[in-house]
Amino acid sequence: MDVYSFLEAVRQKKPLVHHLTNWVTIYDCAQVVKSLGASPVMAHAPEEVADMAGLSSALVLNIGTLTSEFIESMKIAARAANKKGIPVVLDVCGAGATTFRDQKSFELLKSARVEIIKGNASEVARIAGRDVRTRGVDAAAVREDLGEIASLLANERDCVVAVTGEEDIVADPRSVFVVRNGHEMMARVVGTGCMAASVIGAFAGASPDRLSEAAAAGLACYGIAGELAAEECAGPAAFKERLMDRVFQLTADDVVTLQKVSP
Amino acid sequence: MDVYSFLEAVRQKKPLVHHLTNWVTIYDCAQVVKSLGASPVMAHAPEEVADMAGLSSALVLNIGTLTSEFIESMKIAARAANKKGIPVVLDVCGAGATTFRDQKSFELLKSARVEIIKGNASEVARIAGRDVRTRGVDAAAVREDLGEIASLLANERDCVVAVTGEEDIVADPRSVFVVRNGHEMMARVVGTGCMAASVIGAFAGASPDRLSEAAAAGLACYGIAGELAAEECAGPAAFKERLMDRVFQLTADDVVTLQKVSP
């Protein structure tokens, strides 16, 4: 897979990526999109989300600090995105932690078409109907094969499913990609999971006709930036800064040499 | 213009700058005010905004992640600021992107006196009645002369208008300042526009009788810090950190040597 061509598409098309995301990592979601060369916009008022989605090339929804009202705005935005034909990414952040998160996730999936479901192992397992309990927003162990769960969910909902973790898995109804880029320091930093969803949004917005490859390419680029960043620092805060800047600086050579994506 | 004297006024008076701002860049708005030697406070509950404005030396409003309720709190805060006689800065963040933002911006301008309107080229052009479309929160090209638009708007509303961009323009009904400080890296970082409004708020709060000069001096100091920071780093995240710290460290010599403000 030519991962770099997907990054080039982001840099050339500079997609506007509309987010309704959480208040913890909202800045980082915006900055990672900007570091990629794309444009972020964050807007959640019910009166404007449809207009903003209408200006955009992708929509990223993240339920990290959800409320009932916020979910209603997400539904309006997602329906507008569906109407315009731009990809919708849903980060089911914290699914499996509370009943409320589970219910609202299923409500969202029912109320509009979601092209890419993204989460960590226990979040995705929960959305796939497994009886797991996420530890707040940190993944809990899942006993089954994650690739299989992702594939079944992708088939059931006819969408792309991206599971982030030590290895990232991207499944669509026909194929499964495994991305072996990344670094364990990413798990020590708050927001790397949310940023992954924003990265997927930017790549999907730039290559809307090849969604699963775009998602896998986005996760590979992001993981490569993480590997490069980890060489240069010892702690999570310095790492996050370097990660943002390595995303900004990624070269064709970095990507071609380091990409580890298997179909 | 003696730019440094305005920075000294901020450092000596340490104005309390009350913000109702957006959730994306709220931390950076607070920290840049603190780095200047002033005091930030963020508060938006309708029950307390008037009291908080009553303790403060300036009020900064930023509609970046507006909702209808949030705008109502802004109105209460702005009227309290007017009553106390402290300057109100309105960052029309994203005006021109959606009808809702335009309407709410005009509503705010109607409901209280705003001393300083701040935005990028297309945001300000939209508030001046031009038919432009902002790209989310990123400026779109404006064909007319920006100095002229700013002057006309300053005259029409009898206020100061600050347009940020490659060159910053600060217009009041009688004069126009052009600030040629800054660095293109600032456009790669999420929040530099919002931070500019907070900087203007701190300078306006310390020199409330000379608002257009204070705004121009604030933008010059901020731009100089940006120039110094850019020499020391390659990526946007490292740059933002250095920018904050260069704001904190600015010396009289930095400011006198590097200021590029023309009346």
Add this chain to the structure above:
Amino acid sequence: MDVYSFLEAVRQKKPLVHHLTNWVTIYDCAQVVKSLGASPVMAHAPEEVADMAGLSSALVLNIGTLTSEFIESMKIAARAANKKGIPVVLDVCGAGATTFRDQKSFELLKSARVEIIKGNASEVARIAGRDVRTRGVDAAAVREDLGEIASLLANERDCVVAVTGEEDIVADPRSVFVVRNGHEMMARVVGTGCMAASVIGAFAGASPDRLSEAAAAGLACYGIAGELAAEECAGPAAFKERLMDRVFQLTADDVVTLQKVSP
């Protein structure tokens, strides 16, 4: 006091620390908990806060950007925490600045059991009934002896009271600890006060049977990280990054050598 054993307890038990906190410093509150080796989760919807508190080992409430609705969610979360028997930390951020903050603080203290009240000098003095006026969220001078105020409040409410400042004071109904760690750079950074409450939450969650010692140990470790960070940087933004990473890297040797906690 064996400060390091409390840090070890955090690292071994990795308590989940549920926050309802403010929008300014929410990221930093989460990251400092993660840097300590614990797990943060931020959730405020009234429909889920009881469930989330039920998964957690400590609850941290911070009224920095309060609204009436947000306080209602805090009450639900605090009652669930009481029911589960996990410690509740209340950061009375900005108490003394507006009547609304004072009222809501007292309302919270009345509606559920709070194990640890945390604030700066004027915030705590206000909660103890003194007639002081906080400057936004920055401490105002308090003329009385802070140790005495803290002790009286701890007795009156039968809880732990932590006052942060140049010296930190931790009082319970029987004893007072003074923590002389920390660095003046911490006062130049937005969010260090909020992060202190989150640190206390993590330590309290890991050692729920020794709350005042846990709070003092947490503040000592945090202050030591600040001292180490200050040696390595000149400005507040670089300092914050180093602070986060020094929290992550703290060794037994750092803690044993540098701790300054007196009973």
